[in-house]
Amino acid sequence: MRKAGDIIGQESRDTYSICVGPVHPALKEPVRLNLRVRGERIEHVDFELSQVHRGIEWMGTRRNPIQILYLSERICGICNICHTFAFCRAVESIAGIEVPPRARYIRTIVAELERIHSHILWAGVAAHELGFDSAMHYAFRAREKVLDVIENLTGNRIMKAIMMIGGVRRDMDKGQARLVMEAADFYSRCSRKLEKIFLGDPVIKSRTRDTGILTRHDCLALCSVGPTARASGVRKDVRQDEPYGAYPDVGVKAMTPDEITGETRGDVYDRIAVRLREIKQSADIIGRCVKDMPEGKIAHEDKANVLLGELRGVQGEGIGRHEAPRGEVFHYVKLVGEEAPYSWKVRAPTYNNLLSWIPMMLGAQIADIPVIAASIDPCMSCTNRAVVTGPGRRQVLGQDMLHDLSVKRTRELRRGLRP
Amino acid sequence: MKSRDFSRSLWVFHLNTGSCNGCDIEILAALTPRYDVERFGMKLVGSPRHADVLLVTGPVTRDMEDKLKRVYAQTPDPKVVMVVGNCGNTGDVFYESYNLAGPADRLIPVDVYVPGCPPRPEAVIYGVVKAWKLLEEGKRR
Ligand code: SF4
Numbered sequence: 041m042r043k044a045g046d047i048i049g050q051e052s053r054d055t056y057s058i059c060v061g062p063v064h065p066a067l068k069e070p071v072r073l074n075l076r077v078r079g080e081r082i083e084h085v086d087f088e089l090s091q092v093h094r095g096i097e098w099m100g101t102r103r104n105p106i107q108i109l110y111l112s113e114r115i116c117g118i119c120n121i122c123h124t125f126a127f128c129r130a131v132e133s134i135a136g137i138e139v140p141p142r143a144r145y146i147r148t149i150v151a152e153l154e155r156i157h158s159h160i161l162w163a164g165v166a167a168h169e170l171g172f173d174s175a176m177h178y179a180f181r182a183r184e185k186v187l188d189v190i191e192n193l194t195g196n197r198i199m200k201a202i203m204m205i206g207g208v209r210r211d212m213d214k215g216q217a218r219l220v221m222e223a224a225d226f227y228s229r230c231s232r233k234l235e236k237i238f239l240g241d242p243v244i245k246s247r248t249r250d251t252g253i254l255t256r257h258d259c260l261a262l263c264s265v266g267p268t269a270r271a272s273g274v275r276k277d278v279r280q281d282e283p284y285g286a287y288p289d290v291g292v293k294a295m296t297p298d299e300i301t302g303e304t305r306g307d308v309y310d311r312i313a314v315r316l317r318e319i320k321q322s323a324d325i326i327g328r329c330v331k332d333m334p335e336g337k338i339a340h341e342d343k344a345n346v347l348l349g350e351l352r353g354v355q356g357e358g359i360g361r362h363e364a365p366r367g368e369v370f371h372y373v374k375l376v377g378e379e380a381p382y383s384w385k386v387r388a389p390t391y392n393n394l395l396s397w398i399p400m401m402l403g404a405q406i407a408d409i410p411v412i413a414a415s416i417d418p419c420m421s422c423t424n425r426a427v428v429t430g431p432g433r434r435q436v437l438g439q440d441m442l443h444d445l446s447v448k449r450t451r452e453l454r455r456g457l458r459p
Numbered sequence: 460m461k462s463r464d465f466s467r468s469l470w471v472f473h474l475n476t477g478s479c480n481g482c483d484i485e486i487l488a489a490l491t492p493r494y495d496v497e498r499f500g501m502k503l504v505g506s507p508r509h510a511d512v513l514l515v516t517g518p519v520t521r522d523m524e525d526k527l528k529r530v531y532a533q534t535p536d537p538k539v540v541m542v543v544g545n546c547g548n549t550g551d552v553f554y555e556s557y558n559l560a561g562p563a564d565r566l567i568p569v570d571v572y573v574p575g576c577p578p579r580p581e582a583v584i585y586g587v588v589k590a591w592k593l594l595e596e597g598k599r600r
Contacts, residue, residue: 092520116479181493184488184492197579
């Protein structure tokens with residue numbers, strides 16, 4: 041990765057460099073963007089990661105698999121099911137553990153609840169970046185319901201701690217099933233309302249249509265995943281391509297914008313459309329799962345110490361994949377018959393999607409940066425893989441500037457649209 | 460000492476020093492309609508120079524050490540520093556990591572600790588109320 045200095049060194053008389061972050065109000069998490077602009081147009085984009093690197097994979101090789109479950113939840117607080125899910129699948133594939141059908145259904149329900157929570161959170165953040173704070177507050181109020189249901193099912197609002205190797209830790213009773221059904225109905229309706237707010241609004245439309253385009257070709261070349269790829273017309277979804285959990289019984293189809301708006305442009309608008317429609321898709325999946333839920337055991341082995349003893353005896357390598365809200369997450373685990381795994385590697389979706397920032401931002405205006413940056417739903421805490429060390433003086437420019445610019449641009453547009 | 464109820468609004472600057480986002484979204488939840496601390500005049504601001512309260516989440520990675528110190532220095536006095544979440548308080552699950560400079564109180568003086576992983580929004584609000592009391596009673600730095 042290049043340093044900020046590389047770009048700054050290339051400045052000529054009519055271009056200048058802007059460094060955004062790592063501490064910046066338009067960024068919810070530390071990351072640093074280095075841009076070279078000519079007038080209002082962006083000519084060069086680069087970014088630096090590593091601000092939130094915590095060395096989780098290394099710590100994992102010093103703990104036993106059940107302790108790693110708790111560690112892997114804390115890779116990312118927003119999508120904590122997806123990392124534990126992928127890790128459990130990797131370990132189960134090594135040890136040849138069969139997950140009971142009821143546990144598979146509960147896992148799927150919780151994973152889809154998480155997708156709803158994550159997509160609505162994202163819609164709120166996107167609205168905030170556009171300067172639509174009322175839509176943001178609407179989205180956040182709608183999100184509280186799914187948090188209540190998650191709390192009822194798992195005991196916690198955020199860190200669910202429900203996954204266990206070989207099953208789940210809590211069962212679901214009739215009352216909870218009713219609550220989950222109610223929530224699924226609510227979110228089917230809510231997704232329609234959100235679509236009306238976001239896709240029907242002329243200001244949002246003119247702000248996001250043809251902004252930050254990722255072509256199908258670039259998307260395939262950069263290996264984008266998740267809603268970012270689907271919005272560019274690539275039908276890619278682990279739930280469809282390699283079904284697991286209860287997905288084989290439900291049958292998931294990757295959501296692309298041509299089914300929603302009739303065309304695929306791969307811009308920010310399409311990404312909004314795909315995510316909002318996926319809320320409805322998740323609600324439908326949850327409804328199906330609750331209706332068809334089989335009876336039976338919820339875990340391969342109830343006692344953690346017996347399970348650990350079993351895992352201590354196995355050797356081999358395994359991978360686990362899961363479609364997280366932001367795309368495919370991939371875990372690789374190698375067990376060598378000891379307490380702790382020999383190796384554990386995590387590949388989170390933002391790692392792939394970050395690169396698509398570059399084609400999206402080139403040629404865009406400075407005021408569009410927050411919107412484009414948010415449109416891939418970046419998650420830095422999943423992504424930071426390496427630490428860049430070494431001295432070098434760095435200057436951080438532009439504090440509130442970007443957000444203000446973005447809000448100002450929306451206002452201007454709104455004025456222009458008024459008859 | 461009797462406090463003068465909410466005679467001043469607290470402005471908060473939020474700094475993520477390597478958190479997992481769990482605490483950050485609970486802080487957002489505290490600001491949005493269900494918990495709605497904005498009705499007391501509290502809000503997140505974009506610059507530490509406007510803030511009364513510095514809200515730190517995350518275990519402070521080495522990369523963020525210098526930024527944390529600089530943001531602390533940029534926040535005008537009187538100020539209160541609040542650490543939200545177990546990993547900022549003690550390191551929590553990340554305690555043995557090779558890339559931690561924290562926990563936060565090793566680097567800057569901390570006034571209010573909010574434990575939990577993540578703490579519920581109610582706990583965050585309770586922490587802010589404590590911070591506000593410190594400011595009102597003049598026990599701040
Ligand atoms: S305290 Fe827990 S939830 Fe909060 S940032 Fe740290 S690991 Fe995440």
